[in-house]
Amino acid sequence: MDIRTRRKIYPGGFLDNLALSALSASAFAANPAFYSGTSGALAGVALAAIGGAWFAYRVASAGYHAVFDSSSEVRINSDEVPNIAPEDGVLLGYTVDTGEPLVIPWEDWMRHCLVVGQSGVGKTVFGEWIMAQQIVRGGGLLWIDGKLDPDNLYKLDAMCAWAGRRADLLVINAGNPNLTNTYNPILFGDADEVASRVLSLIPSSEGNPGTDYYRQAANQGVTTLVDAIQSAKLAYNFMDLSILLQNQRALSMLENAVPDSPQGKALKLFLDQYKQSNKDGIVSIDMKRLKETFGGIGGRMHMFGSGNFGRITSTYTPDVNLFEDIMANKIIYVMLPTMGKKEAASNFGKMMLGDLRSAIARVQDMPKKDRPWPPFLNFSDEFGSYVTQAADRPFEQGRSAHIVMMPAFQTMANLDAVSEELREMVLGNTWTKVFFKVGTDDTAKKIVELIGKERRVALTVSISDGIGVQRDPSRGILKGSTGSDSFSISERTEMADKVSADMLKKLGKGEAIVTYGGSKVYHIKIPAINFSKAFLDEIGPFSINRKPPRYRRGLDLFGKVDGLLSG
Numbered sequence: 001m002d003i004r005t006r007r008k009i010y011p012g013g014f015l016d017n018l019a020l021s022a023l024s025a026s027a028f029a030a031n032p033a034f035y036s037g038t039s040g041a042l043a044g045v046a047l048a049a050i051g052g053a054w055f056a057y058r059v060a061s062a063g064y065h066a067v068f069d070s071s072s073e074v075r076i077n078s079d080e081v082p083n084i085a086p087e088d089g090v091l092l093g094y095t096v097d098t099g100e101p102l103v104i105p106w107e108d109w110m111r112h113c114l115v116v117g118q119s120g121v122g123k124t125v126f127g128e129w130i131m132a133q134q135i136v137r138g139g140g141l142l143w144i145d146g147k148l149d150p151d152n153l154y155k156l157d158a159m160c161a162w163a164g165r166r167a168d169l170l171v172i173n174a175g176n177p178n179l180t181n182t183y184n185p186i187l188f189g190d191a192d193e194v195a196s197r198v199l200s201l202i203p204s205s206e207g208n209p210g211t212d213y214y215r216q217a218a219n220q221g222v223t224t225l226v227d228a229i230q231s232a233k234l235a236y237n238f239m240d241l242s243i244l245l246q247n248q249r250a251l252s253m254l255e256n257a258v259p260d261s262p263q264g265k266a267l268k269l270f271l272d273q274y275k276q277s278n279k280d281g282i283v284s285i286d287m288k289r290l291k292e293t294f295g296g297i298g299g300r301m302h303m304f305g306s307g308n309f310g311r312i313t314s315t316y317t318p319d320v321n322l323f324e325d326i327m328a329n330k331i332i333y334v335m336l337p338t339m340g341k342k343e344a345a346s347n348f349g350k351m352m353l354g355d356l357r358s359a360i361a362r363v364q365d366m367p368k369k370d371r372p373w374p375p376f377l378n379f380s381d382e383f384g385s386y387v388t389q390a391a392d393r394p395f396e397q398g399r400s401a402h403i404v405m406m407p408a409f410q411t412m413a414n415l416d417a418v419s420e421e422l423r424e425m426v427l428g429n430t431w432t433k434v435f436f437k438v439g440t441d442d443t444a445k446k447i448v449e450l451i452g453k454e455r456r457v458a459l460t461v462s463i464s465d466g467i468g469v470q471r472d473p474s475r476g477i478l479k480g481s482t483g484s485d486s487f488s489i490s491e492r493t494e495m496a497d498k499v500s501a502d503m504l505k506k507l508g509k510g511e512a513i514v515t516y517g518g519s520k521v522y523h524i525k526i527p528a529i530n531f532s533k534a535f536l537d538e539i540g541p542f543s544i545n546r547k548p549p550r551y552r553r554g555l556d557l558f559g560k561v562d563g564l565l566s567g
Helices: 003-009 014-030 038-063 123-136 150-162 191-199 209-231 238-244 248-257 262-272 287-305 307-313 322-327 342-364 389-397 420-428 441-451 501-506 533-539 561-565
Strands: 089-095 101-105 113-116 141-145 169-173 275-277 283-285 331-335 376-381 403-409 432-435 453-472 477-497 511-516 520-525
Touching: 089 123, 089 511, 101 511, 113 123, 123 141, 123 150, 123 376, 123 403, 141 342, 150 169, 150 331, 150 533, 191 209, 191 287, 191 342, 209 238, 209 248, 209 262, 209 287, 238 248, 238 287, 238 307, 248 262, 248 283, 248 561, 287 307, 287 342, 322 342, 342 389, 389 403, 389 420, 432 441, 441 501, 441 511
Parallel strands: 113 403, 113 432, 141 331, 141 376, 169 331, 376 403
Antiparallel strands: 089 101, 089 520, 275 283, 432 511, 453 477, 511 520
């Protein structure tokens, strides 16, 4: 409590004097020397209650003024908000105790924002509020949504329509291939980058030498194949790579298509380790050994090259090119069916983050003046459903590329499930942290530790009064009386948590505790974005923005499958 707040508590003025008089009068009223029976006692209690209630109100109101929303059960004093105009940063919300706008300046916003809270408390509403500002300002964003809620799509479409940017919206809908743009997450980038994305489908192999052998072999195989395909100037997709790892004729076809080059020689060396000769001296590839080594990764890629996912990814000219779309400030919404297709959706999200990582690297190579502005936003809702260790680098390097990471998840255990290193990387590289109502003691305790402690002043208010009575012993009558009263305030300093675990559990919907810069703490309310039925009727139903038809020569091994299987 600062000195201005403490000074508000010291008594003065008509009402304070009246309350002190009530406290003093209560002592006289309750003294049997003046009044007998219950009437005097009741009068004394009533006067004491009135005076005490007034000073209790004075102490409480001096430290807290709920001018924005007095319905909150949580009471903290927000730090002084940055003196930043809304156009010079991002408006998170309004402080509950003062009603002031909390604006994070661009330079600090690019240091990333963390969002934590249990389901249904306002994380997505907060994301919509931030994305609405991004859309109105002409900025680009990538929203990876782990819930597959059609209402979120229609809300985002309405935001774009309201801002006049409906043509900038691209949708990757893994749950409905009839309502989606096309996207090939392994088509762009060099061979090492593509292999890294593909390997995100395989669990980490640290501490398991046997598993690590197959992982490294898969890395070598995918890198070699992609490098060879790219040197032949051919496009490819998941199905092409899956068939190459399982069919000898497809490998021979690629070997003949690759020119005499370092990539061609690398492919020959790779295949040579799987070649064998029969008794007639005929050389062939031992497909049994090849499948034993690459069957796992080949099967995972087949999953994304077939079915509904295949209708999105089996393209050589995708609508979504993440690097180009970042540079063009496009609005990309990725809908993951994590409930019905948990493993496939999770792996798809992992590759999406891998593609983003590659795009960030390319943006970093651009001149600073050409990097996206306003900073491109990545809102990863339900981040714990698809996060991998490879997600750590964007938090370290995204700032230099003008790309903001804003992951949202329910518990700290979502990060710990990957590694403690990832948790520390994310927590240590998010300048702004937004904490909604949490449902577990462990997460609440970790958040309390993150917010930290502060030095507080504990006040002790004491009120005393005394009465002196003089009697004539011989006659037994009252000769006179004297009275005195005093009021004092003492204080002591102590270290205490800025926010308690109990406070975090009492937060209401749309209400959050924000830490900024590691030391500032704010209690805010977040506005909700809603549109009238009349406006929604006016803009009409959502429709996919298709890119003009293009042609690019690809491997198309699936189209040649009859020839690959026949004698």
